Amino acid sequence: xxxxxxxxxxxxxxxxxxxxxxxxxxxxxxxxxxxxxxxxxxxxxxxxxxxxxxxxxxxxxxxxxxxxxxxxxxxxxxxxxxxxxxxxxxxxxxxxxxxxxxxxxxxxxxxxxxxxxxxxxxxxxxxxxxx
Amino acid sequence: xxxxxxxxxxxxxxxxxxxxxxxxxxxxxxxxxxxxxxxxxxxxxxxxxxxxxxxxxxxxxxxxxxxxxxxxxxxxxxxxxxxxxxxxxxxxxxxxxxxxxxxxxxxxxxxxxxxxxxxxxxxxxxxxxxx
Numbered sequence: 001x002x003x004x005x006x007x008x009x010x011x012x013x014x015x016x017x018x019x020x021x022x023x024x025x026x027x028x029x030x031x032x033x034x035x036x037x038x039x040x041x042x043x044x045x046x047x048x049x050x051x052x053x054x055x056x057x058x059x060x061x062x063x064x065x066x067x068x069x070x071x072x073x074x075x076x077x078x079x080x081x082x083x084x085x086x087x088x089x090x091x092x093x094x095x096x097x098x099x100x101x102x103x104x105x106x107x108x109x110x111x112x113x114x115x116x117x118x119x120x121x122x123x124x125x126x127x128x129x130x131x
Numbered sequence: 132x133x134x135x136x137x138x139x140x141x142x143x144x145x146x147x148x149x150x151x152x153x154x155x156x157x158x159x160x161x162x163x164x165x166x167x168x169x170x171x172x173x174x175x176x177x178x179x180x181x182x183x184x185x186x187x188x189x190x191x192x193x194x195x196x197x198x199x200x201x202x203x204x205x206x207x208x209x210x211x212x213x214x215x216x217x218x219x220x221x222x223x224x225x226x227x228x229x230x231x232x233x234x235x236x237x238x239x240x241x242x243x244x245x246x247x248x249x250x251x252x253x254x255x256x257x258x259x260x261x262x
Contacts, residue, residue, distance in 0.1 A: 048211050050199045061192045068181045079221070080179050083214030087230060087238035090210070099218060107218035109240050 003044040008091035011040065014116065016124065018131040023059045026067065026131060027093075031116035032123055034105070035075050035098040039063055046092035049084055064094060071098045074130055078106075085111065134175040139222035142171065145247065147255065149262040154190045157198065157262060158224075162247035163254055165236070166206050166229040170194055177223035180215055195225060202229045205261055209237075216242065 007025065015027035015038060023043075029036035041052060041060060052060060068080055077098035084094045097110055105113040119127070138156065146158035146169060154174075160167035172183060172191060183191060199211055208229035215225045228241055236244040250258070 048199065048203070049213060050196050050203070050211075054193075054196075057192050057196060058189055061188050062185075065181050065185075065188060068179060072179070072181070079217055080181075081214070081216045081218070082180060083212070083216065085212045085214065085240060086210055087212070087240075109216060109218075109242050111240050 005042045005044045007040060008089050008093075010089045011038065011091065011093060016128075018128060021063050021066075023056060024063050024094075028124075028127060029116070030118050032119045033114060033117050034103055034110055035071065035077070035127070036110065037067060037071065037096045039067060039094045039096065041092055047086065047090050048092065049094075051092065060094070064096065067096050070130060071096060081109065083109075136173045136175045138171060139220050139224075141220045142169065142222065142224060147259075149259060152194050152197075154187060155194050155225075159255075159258060160247070161249050163250045164245060164248050165234055165241055166202065166208070166258070167241065168198060168202065168227045170198060170225045170227065172223055178217065178221050179223065180225075182223065191225070195227065198227050201261060202227060212240065214240075 011027060015029050017025060018028050019026040024039040024041050027038040027040060029038060049057060064082060071077060071080060075098045078101045079099045081097040081099055086092065099106060142158060146160050148156060149159050150157040155170040155172050158169040158171060160169060180188060195213060202208060202211060206229045209232045210230045212228040212230055217223065230237060
């Protein structure tokens with residue numbers, strides 16, 4: 001029996017779907033404090049990056065690099081934070097966060113730091129235009 | 132003029148060098164609260180993963196997978212945390228942390244959570260034996 005991919009309920013609740021790339025779903029965390037994007041490989045039962053096949057790992061690296069280059073180009077961050085944690089939501093997902101020395105959490109990691117501040121419709125429209 | 136790679140002073144101070152793989156130096160964070168390993172590509176002036184060439188990015192993914200498989204096999208963690216942050220230490224380095232539901236920081240990220248508790252010589256010898 002094939003188990004089909006479905007997005008973890010916490011990610012569906014907290015994020016906005018932006019695009020489907022060949023391997024990953026591209027999500028935007030609905031937290032206007034940081035430009036915070038998430039790649040979720042659309043394959044069931046993944047927990048770790050090494051649960052992907054070798055060719056899928058290369059594809060993940062390529063999509064991660066594509067997203068990173070895009071964020072660097074359009075948002076000019078001081079630093080990118082790229083991370084697969086999954087302590088709270090076990091479905092494999094890779095955070096890509098554009099960090100600024102002026103953001104509310106800098107230099108700490110963003111996870112669990114401050115409650116999310118949702119985007120306005122106008123802010124969302126501007127970010128969605130890049131995808 | 133070629134600028135040669137040298138390890139960031141903070142990483143040299145806080146970590147123990149375990150091995151040199153084809154692309155990366157393998158470090159162990161001297162904090163016995165978590166099995167916490169770090170890959171540092173041995174190339175000067177890197178800040179982001181996308182500062183590596185495409186073939187180096189693939190090599191990084193392969194070395195990250197090798198380290199992840201090793202940690203999963205010998206340490207049997209509940210979750211791996213794999214992350215390139217660099218807000219404090221800008222030199223590109225990729226954390227690989229074996230996390231347990233029983234560790235002191237779970238489910239929070241480990242960064243900035245608790246002061247490091249250095250390993251004993253005996254603990255160190257046991258971890259070094261895997262490399």
